[in-house]
Amino acid sequence: MSQQPERGDTGLAGLDCAPGETLLSVRDLRTYYESGDLIGGQPVKAVDGVSFDVKKGETIGVVGESGCGKTTLGRTLVRLEAATGGEVRVGSDDVTELSGEDLKAWRRNAQVVFQDPESSLNDRMTIGEIIREPLDVHDWGTPAERRARVRDLLEKVGLQEEHYYRYPHQFSGGQRQRIGIARALALEPEFVVLDEPVSALDVSVQAQILNLLMDLQDELGLTYLFIAHDLSVVRHICDRVAVMYLGNVMELGPTDELFEDPANPYTRALLSAVPEPDPTAEIDRMTLRGTPPSPRDPPEGCAFSTRCPVKIRPDGSDEVDESTWEAVEVFRETLRARSRTERSLSERARELIGLETRFATVDEVVGELFTDRDIPVSVKEPVDQAADLAREGDEDAALEHLKGELGSVCDHESPEDHAVGTEGRESRCHRHAAEYEEPSAVGPSVGGED
Amino acid sequence: MSAVDYPVDEDEQTLLERIQDEPGPALKLLAVVVPLFAVEFGAVASLVMSLPWSAVGSALPGFLQGLAGALAGVGDALANLPTLLSRSVIDNSGYQLPSGEWVGTTLGLSPAVAWLLRVLLVYAYGFAWMAVGWWVYLVYRDNYRYADWAPVDDMVNRFRNHSWGLLGLAIIFAFVVLALFAPALGPTTVEANISDPYLHTVEYFDEEAGSVQEIYVGDANRDSQSRGQGGDNVGPLSYDQFGRFHPFGTLPSGKDLFTFMAAGARVSLFIGVLSLLIAGGIAVTFALATAYYKGLVDLGVVIASDSIQSLPQLLFIMLASFVLSGTWLANLYSGGVVLALLFGFTGWPGLWRAVRGPALQVSEREWIDAAKSFGQRPSVTMRKHMLPYVVGYLLIYASLTLGGVIIGVAGLSFLGLGINAPTPEWGRAVSAGQPYVPTQSWHISLIPGIMVVIVVTGFNALGDGIRDAIDPQSDVGTGQQDESAAAGGGA
Ligand code: SF4
Numbered sequence: 054m055s056q057q058p059e060r061g062d063t064g065l066a067g068l069d070c071a072p073g074e075t076l077l078s079v080r081d082l083r084t085y086y087e088s089g090d091l092i093g094g095q096p097v098k099a100v101d102g103v104s105f106d107v108k109k110g111e112t113i114g115v116v117g118e119s120g121c122g123k124t125t126l127g128r129t130l131v132r133l134e135a136a137t138g139g140e141v142r143v144g145s146d147d148v149t150e151l152s153g154e155d156l157k158a159w160r161r162n163a164q165v166v167f168q169d170p171e172s173s174l175n176d177r178m179t180i181g182e183i184i185r186e187p188l189d190v191h192d193w194g195t196p197a198e199r200r201a202r203v204r205d206l207l208e209k210v211g212l213q214e215e216h217y218y219r220y221p222h223q224f225s226g227g228q229r230q231r232i233g234i235a236r237a238l239a240l241e242p243e244f245v246v247l248d249e250p251v252s253a254l255d256v257s258v259q260a261q262i263l264n265l266l267m268d269l270q271d272e273l274g275l276t277y278l279f280i281a282h283d284l285s286v287v288r289h290i291c292d293r294v295a296v297m298y299l300g301n302v303m304e305l306g307p308t309d310e311l312f313e314d315p316a317n318p319y320t321r322a323l324l325s326a327v328p329e330p331d332p333t334a335e336i337d338r339m340t341l342r343g344t345p346p347s348p349r350d351p352p353e354g355c356a357f358s359t360r361c362p363v364k365i366r367p368d369g370s371d372e373v374d375e376s377t378w379e380a381v382e383v384f385r386e387t388l389r390a391r392s393r394t395e396r397s398l399s400e401r402a403r404e405l406i407g408l409e410t411r412f413a414t415v416d417e418v419v420g421e422l423f424t425d426r427d428i429p430v431s432v433k434e435p436v437d438q439a440a441d442l443a444r445e446g447d448e449d450a451a452l453e454h455l456k457g458e459l460g461s462v463c464d465h466e467s468p469e470d471h472a473v474g475t476e477g478r479e480s481r482c483h484r485h486a487a488e489y490e491e492p493s494a495v496g497p498s499v500g501g502e503d
Numbered sequence: 504m505s506a507v508d509y510p511v512d513e514d515e516q517t518l519l520e521r522i523q524d525e526p527g528p529a530l531k532l533l534a535v536v537v538p539l540f541a542v543e544f545g546a547v548a549s550l551v552m553s554l555p556w557s558a559v560g561s562a563l564p565g566f567l568q569g570l571a572g573a574l575a576g577v578g579d580a581l582a583n584l585p586t587l588l589s590r591s592v593i594d595n596s597g598y599q600l601p602s603g604e605w606v607g608t609t610l611g612l613s614p615a616v617a618w619l620l621r622v623l624l625v626y627a628y629g630f631a632w633m634a635v636g637w638w639v640y641l642v643y644r645d646n647y648r649y650a651d652w653a654p655v656d657d658m659v660n661r662f663r664n665h666s667w668g669l670l671g672l673a674i675i676f677a678f679v680v681l682a683l684f685a686p687a688l689g690p691t692t693v694e695a696n697i698s699d700p701y702l703h704t705v706e707y708f709d710e711e712a713g714s715v716q717e718i719y720v721g722d723a724n725r726d727s728q729s730r731g732q733g734g735d736n737v738g739p740l741s742y743d744q745f746g747r748f749h750p751f752g753t754l755p756s757g758k759d760l761f762t763f764m765a766a767g768a769r770v771s772l773f774i775g776v777l778s779l780l781i782a783g784g785i786a787v788t789f790a791l792a793t794a795y796y797k798g799l800v801d802l803g804v805v806i807a808s809d810s811i812q813s814l815p816q817l818l819f820i821m822l823a824s825f826v827l828s829g830t831w832l833a834n835l836y837s838g839g840v841v842l843a844l845l846f847g848f849t850g851w852p853g854l855w856r857a858v859r860g861p862a863l864q865v866s867e868r869e870w871i872d873a874a875k876s877f878g879q880r881p882s883v884t885m886r887k888h889m890l891p892y893v894v895g896y897l898l899i900y901a902s903l904t905l906g907g908v909i910i911g912v913a914g915l916s917f918l919g920l921g922i923n924a925p926t927p928e929w930g931r932a933v934s935a936g937q938p939y940v941p942t943q944s945w946h947i948s949l950i951p952g953i954m955v956v957i958v959v960t961g962f963n964a965l966g967d968g969i970r971d972a973i974d975p976q977s978d979v980g981t982g983q984q985d986e987s988a989a990a991g992g993g994a
Contacts (some may be wrong), residue, residue, distance in 0.1 A: 131876050149893075160878035173869040177891040179650055187877040198509035218649040233873075238875065 059373045064158025068243045072110035076244065076276050077130070077148070080104050082139035083300075084122075084129045095349040099125035099298030101356075102139070112277040113269065114291030114308065120345065123280045124168075124298040127246040130278065131370050132156070161191055164237035168249040170229035173222040180207070181217035188382070199305055206235040209266060212373055216370075227258035229263065229503060238269065241419045247279045251286065284324065288312055296439020297322045299345055299356040306478030316473040317480040318442070318492045319357045320365075343386045347393060353456075355483065357385060358463040363495045364484055367461040373429055379434060380422040385455055388439070392448035415443040435459050518877030521647045527641045532534055532635075542587035549582035586626060588687045594623040595690055598707045598715060598746045605746075606708070606715075614748035615740070618690045629680040661972040668968015671902075674961025682768040691720075691749050696927050697758050698765070700724055707745040717746065724757030739946050749790055752946040755935055764951060767927040771958075773836065774843045774912050775905045781847025783901050786854035790893060791885040794862035795871075807850030817911060820845045821920055835924035842915070847910050857900040858893050863958030865892040895973035902966035906959030913955055929955055 070076060082103045085096035099122040107113050116124045128134045128140060143159070151159050164187075167173035172185055182202050188199040204214045210231040219230055230250060237245055247266065249276035251259040267290060270277060274285065281287050287294055290310055295305040296319060304317035313387065315321045322341050343362050352358050366378060419440045428436070435458035442451035456464050461482050471485035484492045522529045529808040540547075550577075586592075597607025597615035608617050644656065662668055665924050686692055695703040700721035707723075727743035729736045729752055737743045737753040751760035789808075793801040823845050827833050863872070866889060874884045913930030915921030921929035929951045937946025 128872075133872055133876055157878055160819045160876065163876075165873065165876045166868040167873060170870060173867075173873055175870040175888050177654055178887070179653075186874070186879065190877055190879050195511075196507050197511045197515075201509055202514055218651070220650065222654065222655055223652065236873065363837065 058478070063144055064161065065155060066102070066147055067142070067146055068145070068158075068162055070109050070331070072108075074109055075106045076109040076143065077107040078142045079130070080140050080142065081127065081488075082126070082141060082149075083137045084125050084134050085137040091449045096137075097348050098300050098351055099348060101298070101348075101351065103302050104295075105138075105302060105305055107276060107278065109243075109276050110270075110274055111292040112290055112292040113278050114279045114281060114287040115297055116281055116287050117296060117297035117447060118323075118345065119282060119296040120348070123282075123297050124248055126166070126196065126297070127248050127280050129467075130244075130335060131165050131246055134160065139499060155190070155254050161187075161240045162243045163246070164242040164244075165246045165248060166230070166233050166237045166241065168240070169253045170226050170233055171253070171257055173233050174229055179218050179220055180212075183232060184236045184239055187236060191240060195242065198457055202239065202278075203235075206239060207322060208498075209238070209269070209327065210235045226254050226287070227262060230258075230262055234262075234265065234269070238273070238338070241273070244278070247277055249280055252281070252283060266290070284312075288461055290491070294322065298442055299351055299441045301481060303357065303358045303482070304478075304480040306474060306480075310474050310478060314474065314493075316478070317383065317482050317490065318484070319362050320480070321492060324360065338416070342383070343390075346389065352444075352464070354460075354464040354466050355468050355480075355481075361463065361490065363484065363492050364463045365461045365489055367459060370431065373432055377426055377428060380426065381436065381455070381459060384418065384422050384436065384439075385452060388448045388452050388455075391443070392452065415440050515649075518549070518647060518740065519736070519743065525646060528832075532642055535638075536635060539628075543628070545582060545586040546588070548578060552578045552582040554681050558618055565915050581831055587620075588625050588684060590621070590687055590692070593617050593624065595621065595748065596705070598705075600708055601710065610647065612710045612884065614690065614742070614746065618748055618750065622688055625684045626677070626680055626857040627683070629676070633676065658942075658972045667964050668971065671961045671964025671968055674957060675965055678768060678958050678961065679772065681765050683774040685765035685769045689759065690750060690763045690987075691759055691762050692768045693762060694723070695720055696762050697927060700758075705745055705747065723747070724753075726757070727751045727753050728755055728757040729939065729947055730927055730945040731944040733940035735945075736943045738943065752944075754932065754942070754947055755939065760932065763927040764929065764954065767929045767932065768927060770837070770839055770922055770928050770979045771909045771912060774839050774846065775908045777840070777843035778846035778850060778908055779901045779905055781844065782850035782854050782904070783897055785847075785851040786858055787890070787893060787897055789851070789855050789856040791889050793859060793985060794866035794883060794889065795885055797866075800985065804855065806882050807853055812850060814849065816849050817914065819849060820911070821918075824915070824920055832916065837921060837923045839926075842912055842921055850904060850908070854900055856898045861896045862889060864890050868946045895969065899966045899970045900974075901964045902969065903985065906962040909962075910955060910959060913949060913951075 059266075068076070081102055081455045083098070085098050087096050089267075092172065101122070103126060106111070115126060117123050125134055129136050130148065130150070136149040139149070146155060147161075149157055165401070178186075181200065183205055184203045185199050188194070192201060194202070196332075200217075202368070204217060206435050207214055207216055212228065212231055212235070216224075217340060221232070222233065234250075249264065251262050254262060263286065266277070269275060275405040277290075279287065279291055292309050293306060294308050294311050295302045296311075297303065297316065298319045303319045304315065311320065312324065313322050343360050346352055355361065358364055364382070366373075370378075423433075423436060435455055438458075439451035439455045441456060442448075466483070468481045469486075470479040470481050473485055474482045482492060483489060484495075505950075516524070516697055572713055592609075592611075594607065594609045595614040596613075597605050597614065599605050605611050605613055609613055610617075612620070640659070644653075645659055681688060689696075701746055703720045703722055704717045706717050708716055723743075723745045726735070727737050727745065727747065727749070729735070731740070737749050737757075739752045740750060741752065742748055743753065743850050744755075747759070747760050749761065751764060777913070784792060789804045794806050798846055801880060819844070824833070824838070827841055828838075832844075835841070868888075879887075909929075912921055912928065913933065916928040916930030917934040919934070921930065924931065933948050933955075934953040936944065936949070939945065940948050
């Protein structure tokens, strides 16, 4: 059917590298959103210092809970969002700073397949017009050649030529996603961001679309960045995986190894949340307490430190028992939640005159967590002090105090990327440093390691 | 990227080629359109000739001026061609002999019947054009469009089944025909009866003298006044003593109310449409720009529109039209242009607010991101990917607002502002008849008042119909998929 047109220069020297070589190198990429308020306000740190390489022809997965910044990362790479800092190198060019003809070349070579096929196709245009639009924008060939190309693309993604004059309403979700893929491939891009391309589809259709994507990759030598929250899909399709949490890449490595033997505490927690295929397998699930902190105000140390089940304890706290530490962490989490919640004026007034509000009083929290416990003085004093501060309504000061007194290296220092496993795998956690125990040694077992 | 010699095996035909391949339906259509156009060709030509051509002609170089003069001669000749809907085709002016016989009217019909026939003819003609419009859509849809189904088909079908919307359409159709064909519809004309009554005469049979007399219209009007209790009155559907038929009766000045209303419809429609073109144009441009760029652009427009909306619109318009009253602007179209501009420039914030929501909503759709990702220009993105979703809402709110503008203009004219006398405006008729409402001359206020209500209701009904037809639900929510419509194709 289709004859490939002669492939000319991609327009950006770095894109013409050989398969397996580094296509993109992302370094310390940061994308912050200005907060809605016009005056002051913290920016949302959606992507907060991310570094990784993308090799030509590979599929690199990016996984994480919703809100971890994975979609923003993908959007920044294709210049749908402006980067706040860092760089994305393609050869000698920095994608975040391209303009004019170079930006045009990048836009031609970097495409997106969006998550929601209901929303990604303009319902008032025919399928032909939709797929043709990128060709029109980039003045590709003659109008007749464009139409012929659209027909080829329709066939390539498993649709029929007759669909040219139909409207999106006349197609099912899976078919619409095929149309979105055809549009993304129209300009023969080198790099395609797949932003959860199957998560909105029926399970029965997901596999078909994934197979189509893999076939197209083989045929056209495409490089994919595959964004997903579904770990099983990632395992199926990706060569390497980056695990994101709160704007950071916590662990990055070859898919199989990462799934078999997750190194980072967050990866381990994420994987243990995946239902095991064998329900009789007795495993100690790692459950995560609390919710991720606000990306406006991420923790100072490790991004995961507010929820990490294997967080390093401060020096000299060996005599404190496990459940007391747990209580301290819960206390801190409660204070954080309180300081985040806006309280109305009337609630503040009620608090002042000692009436009940929807917030449990500090005393109630402290009582519930710490009575009936044999607390060593080293813990009791900071807790009491913090409770006093919180009672006066200054949760932030209370948190500062607790962090100063009872915080560990996880609270104070951002962890480095440590090389783990065998080949080119990295994990961002203090526990990989020589002086601490490995996460796998302290936490419950996860993945295939047992 | 090169696309050299991309294999092209089949090509799309242009609309013209498609029509050439299957000329039947198009020819049938043409066979109806041409005569329909031909019978009114003279009117169109005279409209063209009424433009200031002489200014253009004198600017031309010498040798072309001769040509232009020849063209002008042809144009004038064309403009003088008889047209179907001119007053002379069915003439309703004449006098009645004591025998009851009518002289001067077409076929000796009574003026009432002659007038009614002409009105029916005009509306039949208007209706024919509407039917042709519908037919064009059908022919295009069934014969020449590539797509078997398009979203607009569903909208048209929904509107067709919307009886309230259809009622609105019928009312607005009647109103627009009244405005467009006002000179042909009135039993007399604005010049003869309202603006220059002492330059025109009528003939009537004087019983005392026993002969046909000629009298100035102005003098005749003095004897056909409607002045309520104890005074003269010429009510609806009646003749005055000069054999003139008054379908809606006469004004206190003795002028014909129907002629006044028909011409007033023109003024109202002109002001309404022009002001909404201005307001709608501003509103939709701002809505698209604010939704696309958000942030500071949005804030700027919010502030601008808030400051305009904080003005009491009618008071401001009164003040401004008073301030402008001495200028040349105020004389354009008897002050209609000023009113249209004022309503347009004060009215856009309301419309902008109404379409801002839909515009913001559509700007969140992923197809906008898709267009950005392959580098589509912002102006094209707004036009292709946002405007089609906003324009429906604009139509809804424009038709609602149009009613408001008509009421506003009527209100201003009622207060003696707005449209300068003697140019007809509905509000002035209401105002003139106000003292006579409880008397036998009730018609002067009541008929224009009721017509304002009907027209405004018609615009509202039309707006409702459009809203249900574009069915925002199916656009914003998850549209239902017609699986069977796209049989095959896998996934
Ligand atoms: S650095 Fe500390 S808090 Fe962060 S993942 Fe490692 S152990 Fe947990």
